[in-house]
Amino acid sequence: MSQTNVTTDPGAAAQPVHTAFTVSVTPALFAERAAFAKKGLIGLIFSLVISIAISVTLLRRYLESSGLLPLTPMKLFVIVLMCAPTLYSLGRLIVRLLRHRGLRRALRVLVPGQVMRIERLGLVLRHSDHVEYLPWAQVAAVRGVRRWDTPGPELRVERTDGTHWAVPFAILDVLPGGIDGGLYAYSGGRLNLDMIVCDDIWSGKGR
Numbered sequence: 001m002s003q004t005n006v007t008t009d010p011g012a013a014a015q016p017v018h019t020a021f022t023v024s025v026t027p028a029l030f031a032e033r034a035a036f037a038k039k040g041l042i043g044l045i046f047s048l049v050i051s052i053a054i055s056v057t058l059l060r061r062y063l064e065s066s067g068l069l070p071l072t073p074m075k076l077f078v079i080v081l082m083c084a085p086t087l088y089s090l091g092r093l094i095v096r097l098l099r100h101r102g103l104r105r106a107l108r109v110l111v112p113g114q115v116m117r118i119e120r121l122g123l124v125l126r127h128s129d130h131v132e133y134l135p136w137a138q139v140a141a142v143r144g145v146r147r148w149d150t151p152g153p154e155l156r157v158e159r160t161d162g163t164h165w166a167v168p169f170a171i172l173d174v175l176p177g178g179i180d181g182g183l184y185a186y187s188g189g190r191l192n193l194d195m196i197v198c199d200d201i202w203s204g205k206g207r
Contacts, residue, residue: 021118021182023174044096048089058082115167116157118179118186123157125165134159136187143194144169144176155179155193 059082066075117124122135140158145166147154155176156166169176180193 019120020124021186022114023116023118023172023179023182024114025112025171026173041093041096041100044089044093048086048093051085051089055083055086115172116155118182120186120188125157127165132165134165136190139191141194142179142183142191143196 059079062078062082068075113126114124115126122133122137123139125132125134134157138160140160142155142157144153145156147168154166154168155172156164158164172179174182176193176195180195183191183193
């Protein structure tokens with residue numbers, strides 16, 4: 001989070017035009033998010049292996065004593081119950097893999113540096129291959145949006161034409177409260193960061 005004198009082009013040399021509130025992805029944060037995602041995957045794989053071993057052991061003992069047939073509703077319930085830890089661990093792993101994929105996609109697109117700048121006249125948004133200037137008149141809303149396939153909610157800027165620009169909060173160097181304050185101040189009170197659907201967002205370390 002910072003206030004600097006900049007132009008509307010993040011790639012250009014800073015010039016004394018007007019102040020701005022910047023939101024960035026730093027190299028250190030970049031590496032931290034990637035390491036966190038990898039560590040989480042390893043832990044879930046280990047948990048899945050343990051769950052499979054437990055479920056197989058329980059099933060073997062149960063089937064040795066009771067047999068599989070006839071397959072009554074009660075017997076089916078017991079079998080499903082014994083497989084529950086494995087199914088739960090597998091589900092968590094699948095969700096984490098999808099989120100890890102979403103984070104890797106975001107990290108590839110958004111290289112370290114400024115990704116959004118809040119100025120008196122509007123927003124400057126960084127894309128993978130260009131920089132977009134969006135006047136306040138073309139900004140419909142800025143909100144937090146839940147995404148099950150990314151690590152936590154994403155920051156979404158919605159344009160008046162129905163399209164949007166988005167980036168996961170997890171790789172930003174500014175917390176939602178700071179972004180909200182910057183939006184309100186630089187838009188002259190016209191816009192806030194709408195976090196109604198993301199009230200339980202974490203404190204900044206990621207999930």
